[in-house]
Amino acid sequence: MRTAIVAGTRTPFAKSGTVFADLSAIELGKLSVREVLARANLPGSEVDQLVYGTVVHDTQAPNIAREVGLATLPKTVPAVTVSRACASSNQAIADGANLIARGYADVVVAGGAESLSHVPITVSDRLAKRLVTAAKAKTLGQRIGAFRGVRPKELIPVQPAIAEPTTGETMGESAERMAKENGIGREAQDEWALRSHRLALAGTEDGRLTDEIAPVYVPPSYAEVVERDNGIREDTSLERLAKLRPVFDRRHGSVTAGNASPLTDGASAVVLMSEDKVRADGVEPLGWIRSYAFTALDPGQQLLQGPYYAAPLALERAGVTMADIQLMEMHEAFAAQVLSNLQWWDSDEIAERELGRSRAVGHPPLDVINVMGGSVAIGHPFAATGARLTTTILNEMRRRDLELGLITVCAAGGLGFAMVVERS
Numbered sequence: 001m002r003t004a005i006v007a008g009t010r011t012p013f014a015k016s017g018t019v020f021a022d023l024s025a026i027e028l029g030k031l032s033v034r035e036v037l038a039r040a041n042l043p044g045s046e047v048d049q050l051v052y053g054t055v056v057h058d059t060q061a062p063n064i065a066r067e068v069g070l071a072t073l074p075k076t077v078p079a080v081t082v083s084r085a086c087a088s089s090n091q092a093i094a095d096g097a098n099l100i101a102r103g104y105a106d107v108v109v110a111g112g113a114e115s116l117s118h119v120p121i122t123v124s125d126r127l128a129k130r131l132v133t134a135a136k137a138k139t140l141g142q143r144i145g146a147f148r149g150v151r152p153k154e155l156i157p158v159q160p161a162i163a164e165p166t167t168g169e170t171m172g173e174s175a176e177r178m179a180k181e182n183g184i185g186r187e188a189q190d191e192w193a194l195r196s197h198r199l200a201l202a203g204t205e206d207g208r209l210t211d212e213i214a215p216v217y218v219p220p221s222y223a224e225v226v227e228r229d230n231g232i233r234e235d236t237s238l239e240r241l242a243k244l245r246p247v248f249d250r251r252h253g254s255v256t257a258g259n260a261s262p263l264t265d266g267a268s269a270v271v272l273m274s275e276d277k278v279r280a281d282g283v284e285p286l287g288w289i290r291s292y293a294f295t296a297l298d299p300g301q302q303l304l305q306g307p308y309y310a311a312p313l314a315l316e317r318a319g320v321t322m323a324d325i326q327l328m329e330m331h332e333a334f335a336a337q338v339l340s341n342l343q344w345w346d347s348d349e350i351a352e353r354e355l356g357r358s359r360a361v362g363h364p365p366l367d368v369i370n371v372m373g374g375s376v377a378i379g380h381p382f383a384a385t386g387a388r389l390t391t392t393i394l395n396e397m398r399r400r401d402l403e404l405g406l407i408t409v410c411a412a413g414g415l416g417f418a419m420v421v422e423r424s
Contacts, residue, residue: 002275003097004285005421007040008391009214010268013229013379016116019218020226020265025054025383026061028216028267029068029113032384035214036109036269037072044072048105050079051095052269053088053112055382057081059120064113073109083383085411086331087294088112089268090386090419096272097289106277111269112383122158130154164299164412171412172248174303175334176255181302182340186254189335190241193259193376196332200232200373208399209372212391231262231379259335264379268387286394287405291317292419299414304337306416307408308344309354312361314406314418322362325420326402329393331385331409332374341408364406371396385409390421397423 011028014020020028029052037044050073052065061067062081069079084091089112096108123131127150134146163170169177179189203209210228218224236258246253247260278285293313295306307330315321322345332338342363344350351357363369372392375385386409393405403424409417 001101001103003100003289004273004275004278004283005287005289005390005394006271006273006278006283006285007036008268008270008286008387008394009036009039009212010384010388010391011216011266012213012226013231013264013266013381013384013388014226015231015379016263016265018230019224020115020216021117022219023115023265024118025056025058025113025115025267026064026067028115028265029064029111030071031214031216032111032113032267032269033068033072033109036111036271040271042107042271044074044077047073047077047107047109049096049099049108050077051082051092051108051110052079053082053084053092053383055083055085055088055114056116056119057083058118068113085413085415086333086380086382087386087409087411087415087417088383090407090409090417093270093272093289093387093390094292097292100272100274106274108272109269110272111267111387113267114381114383115265116263116381117265124154124156124158127154162412164303167300169303170248171303171333172255172260175260175336176248176253178302178304178340179254179336182343184254184336184339184343186242188339189254189259190238192335192338193241194236194238196370196373196376197233197236198373199371200229200377201234203372204228204232208396209378209392212395229378231264232373232377255334255336259376261333261375261380264381266379266381266384268384268391270387270390287397287421287423290420290422292417293317295416297414297416301414302340303414304333304410305341305344306410306414307341307418308416310416310418311345311406311408312355314420318420320404320420322364324404325364325406326368327371327393327397327400327405328364328369329389329405329407330370330374331380331389332370332376333380333410335376337410338374341410386417390419394421397421
């Protein structure tokens with residue numbers, strides 16, 4: 001059974017520590033799910049399942065999906081949280097499509113939310129053991145005794161890091177290494193970043209991007225209304241970008257804060273529906289899922305090249321080639337990552353070495369890739385980006401009256417995702 005995407009929306013994406021600093025991922029998720037139900041003109045009683053993603057889990061509420069569902073849907077609707085790094089809401093959508101394909105659901109709400117303003121801060125192992133001992137103590141003396149001999153270094157919080165547990169390398173360090181190994185220079189990265197900001201600004205000013213956004217009235221006063229992404233820089237230029245210092249290799253590097261996606265807060269959601277339900281209700285969907293693919297590679301190699309492997313598999317499953325793709329949305333973790341994947345897709349040599357193919361996979365013309373900018377400008381709330389990409393591409397395919405589109409996402413752990421969507 002085919003799966004339709006009948007509606008999609010998101011909150012504005014905001015740099016962490018700014019306008020959404022006091023909103024949790026759960027609160028942001030509630031806003032996006034309420035809005036997408038309204039846009040689909042769908043009562044919550046018709047939803048069979050909620051599948052929702054997050055990456056940085058709230059230790060007090062690890063099943064974000066259930067918390068979001070309890071506030072937005074009937075309490076009898078099952079809800080499950082998924083987590084596949086930056087492809088978490090892509091996983092949520094894929095899981096929803098699988099439920100529908102099996103006939104286990106007719107309507108699924110899927111998406112994801114992230115608040116990087118609320119990253120859990122952990123303590124040292126020694127202090128954690130002392131705290132557990134104190135919690136179990138039965139007398140005041142035993143509680144005090146648990147902290148006898150505590151050293152200052154035990155009290156230092158463990159700083160959160162977006163690093164690979166297997167390699168210790170952060171995503172930024174991986175992007176830096178990829179830029180060097182693939183010969184992706186600083187100027188090319190800055191040019192891509194500038195392109196992202198300019199196209200996102202154009203999409204915001206003409207209403208195409210803001211059309212997918214649900215305005216957020218910020219508590220507690222609700223006087224401030226956030227209606228657009230706040231990371232898009234209308235004042236940036238190649239000259240300004242060139243002045244930024246490299247972050248991950250300060251002497252010889254090329255990856256900067258300007259050509260990388262920022263830490264971001266935000267949420268997104270889509271409504272998925274079975275073909276039978278679409279026909280019965282006379283719904284006009286945004287589009288249909290034709291195929292998808294997840295892949296993985298050794299994190300110690302080119303960590304963010306996952307899309308290179310996922311796209312050919314998704315295309316093959318859809319029965320099409322890259323030449324058939326009319327519009328493409330690529331997650332922009334880093335400009336270096338985007339340019340590295342594009343470079344590999346164009347290489348016959350790499351196609352033979354990595355895929356066992358005699359010819360390059362290719363990619364669509366650049367002027368149909370990320371036509372309203374990407375994560376470098378719009379922002380990247382980890383678990384929300386996938387549903388944002390899905391909504392963005394389908395809305396633009398409808399405006400342009402296009403048939404086939406491709407979404408790709410790189411993710412931590414060397415993971416890759418690709419999905420082919422269609423309108424007929």
